[in-house]
Amino acid sequence: MLAVRIHHLDVARYLAILLRLSLLVFLVPPFSNSRIPAIIKACFALAFTTMLFPLLSNQVPPISFQAGSLLSTVVSEVIFAVLMALSVSLILGAFEFAGELISYQAGLTMAQVVDPQGGFQMPIVSNLIQLVALLLLLSLNGHHIFLKLVVESFQTFPVGEFMLNVTTIDRLILLSGQLFIIGIKLAAPVVMVLFLIEIGLGVISKFIPNLNVLMTSFPIAVIVGLLFVGLALPYWGEAMAHSFSQLFGFLQDIVQPIVPVR
Numbered sequence: 001m002l003a004v005r006i007h008h009l010d011v012a013r014y015l016a017i018l019l020r021l022s023l024l025v026f027l028v029p030p031f032s033n034s035r036i037p038a039i040i041k042a043c044f045a046l047a048f049t050t051m052l053f054p055l056l057s058n059q060v061p062p063i064s065f066q067a068g069s070l071l072s073t074v075v076s077e078v079i080f081a082v083l084m085a086l087s088v089s090l091i092l093g094a095f096e097f098a099g100e101l102i103s104y105q106a107g108l109t110m111a112q113v114v115d116p117q118g119g120f121q122m123p124i125v126s127n128l129i130q131l132v133a134l135l136l137l138l139s140l141n142g143h144h145i146f147l148k149l150v151v152e153s154f155q156t157f158p159v160g161e162f163m164l165n166v167t168t169i170d171r172l173i174l175l176s177g178q179l180f181i182i183g184i185k186l187a188a189p190v191v192m193v194l195f196l197i198e199i200g201l202g203v204i205s206k207f208i209p210n211l212n213v214l215m216t217s218f219p220i221a222v223i224v225g226l227l228f229v230g231l232a233l234p235y236w237g238e239a240m241a242h243s244f245s246q247l248f249g250f251l252q253d254i255v256q257p258i259v260p261v262r
Contacts, residue, residue, distance in 0.1 A: 012062030016159040018049040019063065019074070023081035024150060029088050030134055056154050063159060073160030080153075080162040083254065087172065090179050091247045095133045095240070097183030099126025105194040106225030107218050125229060129186070132233065136240050145248055153255045168254060175250050182243050186236055190228045194221055 022045040025031045031041065064070060103125045137143070201217045 009062045010057065012065070013057055013060050014049065014053055016060050016063035016073075017052060017056060017154070018045060020077050020080070020153070020159055021045045021049050021052075021150070023077055024084060027081045027085040028146075029085065029092055030137075032085065052151065052154075056151070060154055061158050069160075076160045076162045079164065080254075083164070083168070083172070084251065087175055087247060087250055087254075090175055091182070091243050092130060092133060094179045094182035094243065095129045095186065096126045097179060098186035099129040101183065101187035102190045102194075102225060102229060105191045106221045125225075128229070129236070132236070133240050136237060137244055140241060140244060142244055142248070146251070149248075149251050149255045156256055171250055171253060175246070178243070178246065182239070186232075186239060189232055190225060193228050194225055197221060197224055 022042070025041050025045045025048075026038075031044075063073060106125070197220060198217065201220070205211055
């Protein structure tokens with residue numbers, strides 16, 4: 001009979017890898033999509049851990065099962081996964097914010113659809129822009145870059161030894177500001193066109209007092225808004241790609257922090 005021996009240290013190393021990967025799969029978009037069943041995410045985390053175990057088994061120290069050490073390891077990994085998830089969500093939230101601005105200006109806030117990421121209601125334009133951003137992220141092999149950074153994180157700092165520093169917090173705050181900057185830049189052309197249309201309708205109402213501006217402006221704003229969203233889509237690709245490059249740079253700094261030369 002074929003005897004299979006499993007050392008307890010190998011099991012501890014496997015669980016250490018599984019801990020980090022499972023937290024990332026369940027928290028980081030787009031892997032954390034609420035439409036993906038939890039069993040699928042768990043199977044993906046197990047499969048990915050099994051695939052990486054032969055590569056990282058000699059580099060990952062075994063996880064400690066002592067209560068205090070285990071709690072410290074879990075807290076450290078949760079902080080790392082939350083930081084990664086928050087940074088990705090900030091960039092994706094910028095595209096949702098742009099859609100919110102356009103929808104409000106075009107009068108499309110009443111047209112709500114289900115957000116595939118969070119499962120809540122959101123304007124249809126926000127949903128469109130966010131889906132385009134996700135497709136662009138996949139087309140740029142963003143998921144490959146993210147998985148590469150995750151593998152490098154095991155080599156940079158062992159499981160349970162991640163700690164926040166002032167530099168990372170400062171860069172996270174700067175990245176948070178990009179949410180509004182990116183959103184306003186994406187929405188500005190469409191919002192300005194809709195604003196000029198409202199000014200034009202206001203001037204027309206002065207010359208034609210009997211014209212019901214409220215009822216007239218609503219369909220015009222919707223049609224023009226959707227038209228200019230379609231015209232702006234080709235130009236949004238470059239801006240989205242630049243935003244994702246900023247995101248990958250931030251994630252790279254988390255995984256491979258620059259050590260100052262003394």
